Amino acid sequence: MHLYVHIPFCKQACHYCDFHFSTNLSRKSVLVDAICAEISLQKSHLPKRELSTIYLGGGTPSLLTEWELAQLMTTIEQYFTVSPTAEITLEANPDDLDPKKLQMLRRYVNRLSIGIQTFDESALRWMNRAHTAIEAQACVALAQAAGFDNLSVDLIYGIPNRSKDKWQEDLYKMLALNVPHLSAYALTIEPDTAFGRWQKKGQLPAADEVLAADEFEELVQALTSAGYEHYEISNFAKPGQYARHNTAYWQRRPYLGVGPSAHSYNGYSRQYNIANNSRYISEIQQGNVPATVEKLSLADQVNDYLLTGLRTQWGCSLAQLTMLLGADFAQTQARDLAAMYATGWLTRQGDQLLLTPVGKLFADRVAATLFVE
Template sequence: MAGLYIHIPFCASRCIYCGFYSSTLSELRGRYVDALCREMEMRRNYCSEPIGTIYLGGGTPSQLSQEEVEKLFYYINKVFDVAADAEVTMEMNPDDVTALANLQAYTQGLTRVSMGAQTFADERLQFLHRRHSARQVGEAVEKLRGVGINNISVDLMFGFPGETLKDWQADIQQALALEVEHISAYSLMFEEGTPLYRMLEQGTVKEIDEELSLQMYELLIDSLTAAGYEHYEISNFARKGFRSRHNSSYWQQIPYLGIGAAAHSFNIESRQWNVADIRQYIQAIEKGEVPAESEKLDADTRYDDLVTTALRTREGIDINKLETKYRDYLLANAQPYLDNGKLALEGSRLHLTRQGLYVSDMIMSDLMEA
């Protein structure tokens, strides 16, 4: 089964931390959706397998009208062989959910909704320039349950300037109280080019202490696993049976097709990425051209990709699936971490231990081809 990702870059306003490609040019929405449908037709043969997962990400996909969403799904089902049990996820903002008059119709065909809660403190939401309030997250979950969405994921952030361990604990508890099936949690990143990064450069905000960030991550793991969530990837936790199948395909090197401006595709042999500009994207597609660059993947690159994806997961890397030279290289470089308990080898699976999670970037770097 392959994955299908559709990038919806439109946002009503930009959050100060976001490094993903997005735009406030809502007047281009209609032409953009038409271009997405045309690109699907142009690239229908990119993946030879049926579509097992569909993910509408952004940006803010819930900025689309019901008619635009219906058009996209009409073309998805017209162009592709979609599995009957496909996981179909859409990212939605809590305030968009609460504002929709006919949520039942809007979510028709979805099996999963992912919402960016980020925090349950209104002052931190305002700091991020998020549009929703803390109260709206709970209201959105309740409303989604009411229309039959029984697979809900929420995103959380920790490491805000001035945030305390007690503040973070309160956010975790409020997330748990929602009883959602999936929680993703990330440290606030100061990505170059974002307003937040400029604030850091100007000295108006400070990053939190590294030791405090580590304590927050430990609290996250302890709290969510105690509540019955499986810690199946560095930043992701799920109730049994509710792992994100789409995101898991990225970590397992399953082929996927990315449609839209800035979308990436992968078919084992190569990677492809579309231009990160809505106007250029639309103009090219309207001329019958896909505005993309591509990279052929050699064996060394595929090995490095495996290290940086599979090792993020609870199961880790199946060394039996590696060619002899890569298996030998991997085990030789992993030995120091096996010795100090940051990696473990169980059967044919090499994976990070709890201690290894805290230095995962360093471990992955050391296991990659020099």
């Protein structure tokens, strides 16, 4: 089983981010109390109590004090059994990772996911990131010196109005850090962000899809040549060092999400916590979990599997799709499958449906074409 904890606080708002967070840290400790209370309220949500992964995301979980982090982990251990081999990940920003903070984190977590995004100083400023290019490089060496050998870094590609060699420099510097895992995402412009508002006013052009596609291909070439496995569209890992928690999402395993805006999934329903810190705290203090539950139809379950499974190197099993649908998927969707094979975006290998290398650029479109009603 798997647990996600959402820490909805940041020092400042990145111009591209539409995740739920607040830059007002005054109620951080009160919200941590509420998350601990939700863990108690949700202790029976998962079919089993043993956790094989815990993921502290956000927001910026590296803003937690030792007291707050210890409180969370103690509460988790009170209501769940944490496997001795559990992967325990904390998302961190480079500017939070000094030697003292890293030694503290090492006592509670065994994996860091560091939001570097780019080593380009001007791009960092443009995106309103809180760290500098120097901190972006230094934090990884500091984490390794503190004993973290299970590290992931995030990069963003498709950043407009910069020379082509800047992305190549990002890749070169990332590879030089010798980390076992990379997550890389195309810059997207979401409406309720600074970039979205700038774009609406005509102050920012639309995302350059051609640039993003070119840089994605460079990314795949550079990482696979360096021995990384491209095991999910946005994720690369050295052999055997996949992100176990995120892999659980893509393979439709049950997980519980606690905290404002967190999602949960048990195979048959999804649950969405309210994305409002004050209302979340108020409801939890009254003993209520402020969540909306969506029951998944058979079609929903099939479509979820297509949307997530096709993104991975394992693809989707036709036998599994047939079991979920209650009818022969290959026969039911024969016309759409044939169309996707013809585009060269999808291929079949035995029982598995897999995206081709070019198909990875159109993953959502392929999945949507195969959706059932």
